[in-house]
Amino acid sequence: MQGPTSTLFLVIATLSCLVNAAPQDLSFRVRAYLQSQGVNASVPSTAYAPQTNGANRGGDLNIALTCGILNAYRDINLVTPRDGQIYTVQAQQHWSPTAWGHPNCIFEPSTTREVQFFVGLLGITGTTYAIRSGGHSPFKGFASTDRGVLLSMHKMKGVDYDAQSETVRLAMGNTWGEVYGNLTQYNRIVVGGRLPDVGMALVSGGGLSHYSNEKGFAGDNVVNFEMVLADGRLINANATSNSDLWWAMKAGQNNFGVTTHITTKAYPMGAVWGGIRVWNSSQIDAISEAFAEYQREGQLDTKSSIIPDLVPTNGTIFITLVYFAPVTTRPKSFDAFYRIPAISDDSRPHPNFLDLISVGPAQVVPRFSYGFSNLYLDNSTTYRDVMRLCAQQSEKMKRVNGGTQVLIPQPISKSMVDYASQSGGRPQTLQPRAQLWMNMSWGWNLAKDDAYVYALIKETYEKVDRLTKSRGVYDPYIFLNDALPGQKVLRSYGAESFARMQGISRKYDPTQMFQKQVPGGFKLD
Helix, strand or coil: CCCCCCHHHHHHHHHHCCCCCCHHHHHHHHHHHHHHCCCCCCCCCCCCCCCCCCCCCHHHHHHHHHHHHHHCCCCCCEECHHHCHHHHHHHCCCCCHHHCCCCCEEECCCCHHHHHHHHHHHHHHCCCEEEECCCCCCCCCCCCCCCCEEEECCCCCCEEEECCCCEEEEECCCEHHHHHHHHHHHCEECCCCCCCCCEHHHHHHCCCCCCHHHHCCCHHHEEEEEEECCCCCEEEEECCCCHHHHHHHCCCCCCCCEEEEEEEECEECCCEEEEEEEEEHHHHHHHHHHHHHHHHCHHHCCCEEEEEEEECCCCEEEEEEEECCCCCCCCHHHHHHHCCCCCEECCEEECCHHHHHCCCCCCCCCEEEEEEEEEECCCHHHHHHHHHHHHHHHHHHHHCCCCEEEEEEEEECHHHHHHHHHCCCCCCCCCCCCEEEEEEEEEECCHHHHHHHHHHHHHHHHHHHHHHHHHCCECCCCCHHHCCCCCCCHHHHCHHHHHHHHHHHHHHCCCCHHHHCCCCCCCCC
């Protein structure tokens, strides 16, 4: 990495001397680190002190020191509040305004070396930061910050397919749509996101894919994680090198390091069949019965996949049907849904998977969030009663401007669970039986309703949990990608798995940077 201008010296001298903990020591350690990176920080110049979002506390001055050093690099992308609209746009690159933050500066690396420099520097300054890939999480603080630095990975691009190993190396700034689009030239597909605008961080929660019925979860298919540890070292985690970290990263979120690239399996795939079938909500009981029938019979065909969107607040049911084969007629796997008269259906052959998923139900309100509950396949009555309970809860959204409820009951097959035995294991402890992962999503317009909606989400999944417990079909596992903050996601993996992950964290992150300085996400506490 090329050194910055001599701005660095005065940045360090003027800001580190104000920090309330061992200022000379901090100044020495920062300067020593910069010199170790080939930076000449010995000649004073005009300092740049970024705006901070709080009082002049020691932590704020550490943030200013960090942002000042990063700003001094002429070949590094840094955005600060002084950049006006550019800053606002970058700070708000999230799917939902509920996630927006006001970082003191936004660091946008385009190379792994820049990520290493950044993480190593923050290990010395102690600055709080957040990591953002695609910005799909709706939760404030998960991929955003109000007091610290935002590490935005969106400039880290690259899709490199290797025909010999049948794998593809993906930079963490990609979206799944970019990945699928690039791989069409090779007639290949990966186990990835079900929406094209979702980012790579989906893998770090396990990752449910349309292709999971045949090939397991997204995390199961990663053969290598390229990661920057808290001290700035770059390591590979795979089946033969740092294999314990490889195991943990398959659903360990941001608890161990910053992932810059993943290498994942790429499978042959050309034309597919599918589309969206639509009903009105008067068919909710019949659809609930169809879910159970599909899991008992249709889902045994591992080329089939569905993702439902049940919207009781506007009286509509959407189900996206996907079949991974170049068929020209409707597969029998979906018979349970075709026996129910529909309003519309655009299912047809598609030249590739990206073409199929490029059109989907629109998000009609800006703010959204969700919670999670899990139950085993039992009978259509239990599924029906869960849907009815959630529909009753949706009535409480009538007092909310733009209040919308979307139920996403995701059928999980035994084949998805069993795939771990072919992929080196995973941290989640899942029961080897069919189950229904209930994502309960809610949308609304105004920030003043946030607290009410979050309380309603919690109330709803707790009511669903009580119902399924009373029927003997409750499963304690919580799917990280669909969980609400406050749900004990990592503990739901099981006591043995949780303890192992804690040990792996202490091994690879002895200073516990990713528990303390990266507070967003589900932590190992």
